[in-house]
Amino acid sequence: MVLVLGVDPQWRSHPVWESIVQIAGCDPGIESVVHAYFSGWGARVYYNQKVNSVSANRLKAIVEHPKYVVVYGAGSDGVNPTDGKPLITTGGGSITYHKADGSASIYVDVDDARGQHYLAPGHGGTVHDSLPTIVYHELAHAYYHLIGQNPPAYRDKEILARRDENEFRSHVGLKLLNVYDDSDPGFGIPTLGTLGFPACKPTGFTWCNIATVALGSPVARQIVAFRRAKREFERLTLGSTPLLEPMLSSYRLFSPLVASDMQSDPALRDAMLHYGVQPAVHLVQLVRALIAGRPDDMALVAAADREISQYLGELPDGPSTQLASAADAAAAASEVLSTGDESRLSGMWHLPGDAFASVTSSVQATRAESAGPAWVLAGIALFLRQATDRLGGVATAPDPRFESAIGDWLASVPLPDDAVLTDPVELGAELTVLNKTLFHHDANRVLFMHRIRERWPQASAALDALQVDYGEPTRRR
Numbered sequence: 155m156v157l158v159l160g161v162d163p164q165w166r167s168h169p170v171w172e173s174i175v176q177i178a179g180c181d182p183g184i185e186s187v188v189h190a191y192f193s194g195w196g197a198r199v200y201y202n203q204k205v206n207s208v209s210a211n212r213l214k215a216i217v218e219h220p221k222y223v224v225v226y227g228a229g230s231d232g233v234n235p236t237d238g239k240p241l242i243t244t245g246g247g248s249i250t251y252h253k254a255d256g257s258a259s260i261y262v263d264v265d266d267a268r269g270q271h272y273l274a275p276g277h278g279g280t281v282h283d284s285l286p287t288i289v290y291h292e293l294a295h296a297y298y299h300l301i302g303q304n305p306p307a308y309r310d311k312e313i314l315a316r317r318d319e320n321e322f323r324s325h326v327g328l329k330l331l332n333v334y335d336d337s338d339p340g341f342g343i344p345t346l347g348t349l350g351f352p353a354c355k356p357t358g359f360t361w362c363n364i365a366t367v368a369l370g371s372p373v374a375r376q377i378v379a380f381r382r383a384k385r386e387f388e389r390l391t392l393g394s395t396p397l398l399e400p401m402l403s404s405y406r407l408f409s410p411l412v413a414s415d416m417q418s419d420p421a422l423r424d425a426m427l428h429y430g431v432q433p434a435v436h437l438v439q440l441v442r443a444l445i446a447g448r449p450d451d452m453a454l455v456a457a458a459d460r461e462i463s464q465y466l467g468e469l470p471d472g473p474s475t476q477l478a479s480a481a482d483a484a485a486a487a488s489e490v491l492s493t494g495d496e497s498r499l500s501g502m503w504h505l506p507g508d509a510f511a512s513v514t515s516s517v518q519a520t521r522a523e524s525a526g527p528a529w530v531l532a533g534i535a536l537f538l539r540q541a542t543d544r545l546g547g548v549a550t551a552p553d554p555r556f557e558s559a560i561g562d563w564l565a566s567v568p569l570p571d572d573a574v575l576t577d578p579v580e581l582g583a584e585l586t587v588l589n590k591t592l593f594h595h596d597a598n599r600v601l602f603m604h605r606i607r608e609r610w611p612q613a614s615a616a617l618d619a620l621q622v623d624y625g626e627p628t629r630r631r
């Protein structure tokens with residue numbers, strides 16, 4: 155169950171993480187989530203395996219094992235903690251500690267011997283020992299320790315780990331080690347094969363974890379719609395920062411936990427599909443219709459109407475009877491996340507509410523930024539509420555108030571922390587685009603401008619000077 159990468163400032167976790175991604179064959183099911191551990195901060199690896207290979211299977215076995223394997227990435231001046239000797243003097247710049255409690259710690263030089271290239275004995279020459287192969291080799295030692303099958307003799311341990319390393323090398327097309335040769339050729343240019351590692355390309359649909367599990371397939375048409383929307387949303391910026399970035403970065407942190415809850419509970423998966431994923435898909439489609447810039451208000455009202463009708467058409471009879479309570483639970487979960495008041499969670503631990511309780515508790519457990527998911531849940535609540543009203547005949551189609559409410563919801567998107575509002579020309583252009591694409595009503599624009607002025611009071615003078623129609627009453631000079 156537990157593979158952790160040390161992420162405190164003295165460790166270089168990113169190259170280690172990239173090696174893990176290569177070992178997984180760029181499986182989109184691999185994720186890391188930062189937690190606090192007794193020894194400091196660590197990025198715990200979660201693996202919803204989709205790729206089948208020897209190395210991916212090994213990784214899965216380590217991740218699922220209850221004992222800990224912790225990997226610390228260091229520079230070439232990093233030291234081996236038992237004797238304080240530089241890692242660079244150990245073969246491959248790496249070492250695995252087999253602890254008495256059955257857990258293991260790995261220390262590895264991520265700088266390839268200050269760029270001089272670690273070498274290992276091959277058949278009739280030397281091969282490059284790249285970071286992914288080094289990490290894989292050390293993980294093999296750790297694995298046999300975890301399962302209690304490490305042979306006692308050093309030489310037998312090495313033969314076992316080199317055999318496993320060769321399986322990985324063979325899978326990715328690298329020259330093989332001579333498993334019986336324990337000499338250390340040091341550093342340099344290999345005489346067999348090439349330098350480097352034939353890297354796979356990360357597929358990058360980790361954003362769609364929850365949706366993938368709910369829909370049962372990463373190629374479902376809804377996932378394609380999500381990915382397309384992500385590209386479109388990235389073009390909408392404020393202070394050069396994507397406006398929807400807070401939502402995306404928080405999603406990356408908490409979604410693996412929700413996805414794993416869903417995998418172990420089919421009822422939860424169904425609730426998440428009907429009340430979370432499907433409304434989100436239609437909400438995203440609605441926002442895309444706004445961005446596409448339809449010419450008049452009635453066209454947008456019609457688009458909103460179409461999404462609600464399609465959603466209700468897809469909803470089975472059973473789940474539609476619980477639509478109102480799902481809407482209430484989504485609104486409550488949003489409030490828990492934005493206020494931190496957990497008292498409202500108490501009534502939610504039964505279906506369909508626990509789909510949303512699972513999201514809030516995962517966000518809290520991973521210490522992900524909560525403003526993004528709170529905002530997403532508020533949008534889903536708005537959508538479910540409108541669908542409930544339609545179902546009960548309270549709202550008659552098409553409803554212009556719903557389109558305006560969607561605009562207000564968009565105008566309350568969490569503002570990106572690292573947005574820099576210094577260039578008035580750029581800011582003017584960005585606000586013009588946002589007003590044209592997202593905020594069609596004066597009330598939406600006033601709300602958005604009010605939030606910007608509140609967040610960046612020092613930008614007020616620059617905003618006053620802009621010739622942007624942001625719906626505020628004309629200012630007196």
Ligand SMILES: [Zn+2]
Nearest residue numbers: 291295312315
């Ligand atoms: Zn070894």
